[in-house]
Amino acid sequence: MKISVQAHNFNIADEHRALTKSCTSSGAVVTFTGLVRDLNQGNQIQSLTLEHYPAMTEKALTAIATTAKQRWPLGKITIIHRIGQLALTEQIVFVGVTSRHREAAFDACQFIMDLLKNHAPFWKKETTSTGERWVEFNDKDKQATKRWEK
Amino acid sequence: MIRVLFFGKLRERLHCSELNLAIEQPLNLNELCECITQQGGKWSQWMQGNKPLAAINQTMVSFDSQVKPGDEVAFFPPVTGG
Numbered sequence: 345m346k347i348s349v350q351a352h353n354f355n356i357a358d359e360h361r362a363l364t365k366s367c368t369s370s371g372a373v374v375t376f377t378g379l380v381r382d383l384n385q386g387n388q389i390q391s392l393t394l395e396h397y398p399a400m401t402e403k404a405l406t407a408i409a410t411t412a413k414q415r416w417p418l419g420k421i422t423i424i425h426r427i428g429q430l431a432l433t434e435q436i437v438f439v440g441v442t443s444r445h446r447e448a449a450f451d452a453c454q455f456i457m458d459l460l461k462n463h464a465p466f467w468k469k470e471t472t473s474t475g476e477r478w479v480e481f482n483d484k485d486k487q488a489t490k491r492w493e494k
Numbered sequence: 495m496i497r498v499l500f501f502g503k504l505r506e507r508l509h510c511s512e513l514n515l516a517i518e519q520p521l522n523l524n525e526l527c528e529c530i531t532q533q534g535g536k537w538s539q540w541m542q543g544n545k546p547l548a549a550i551n552q553t554m555v556s557f558d559s560q561v562k563p564g565d566e567v568a569f570f571p572p573v574t575g576g
Binding site (some may be wrong): 465 | 499501502503505506549552553554566568570571572573574575576
């Protein structure tokens with residue numbers, strides 16, 4: 345399991361290679377990358393700043409990955425989340441999962457992102473053409489976790 | 495003594511990222527919030543009617559959870575990572 349909270353960028357190809365290396369029993373790799381986009385709630389975004397709770401972020405992400413591993417038969421899991429100031433189109437988050445078959449990999453990757461959006465202690469602040477503003481929690485993200493209730 | 499941390503929009507509004515509070519016995523988070531309010535000044539309306547989320551020793555908890563001397567408590571708005 346690789347969990348990283350970091351300011352510097354990550355390389356998707358390197359992370360994919362690390363997930364599949366020596367992974368002879370996994371037939372599926374599913375990855376997700378989140379990016380800084382240019383429009384949110386009607387405003388043009390110039391940059392994004394990610395604040396976090398340093399002592400808690402890795403602990404929370406590890407707990408989410410552990411829950412995913414208990415729920416699905418998975419091989420490797422990688423979660424990387426960046427912090428600090430990011431420009432448009434920059435990569436924010438990476439989630440990668442391997443498993444024997446694709447269904448578990450797709451589900452686990454979605455699950456990890458849904459839980460991260462609800463439980464990982466990061467806060468986004470957007471710099472727009474009209475000033476700075478904190479991104480508000482989107483109830484859609486809370487609703488998304490309901491699909492995982494047993 | 496407990497260490498109280500604030501993050502995100504709450505930290506910015508309060509102009510405070512950390513506060514140390516002397517407590518002599520365990521209390522729940524509702525009681526802790528009241529202690530913070532009792533400091534007066536900008537703290538008298540620190541929640542502004544919206545209860546923040548809370549963590550004790552880096553684990554998210556409900557407001558009926560107990561805090562004891564030596565604990566670290568964090569208050570923050572709903573998270574927006576990812």
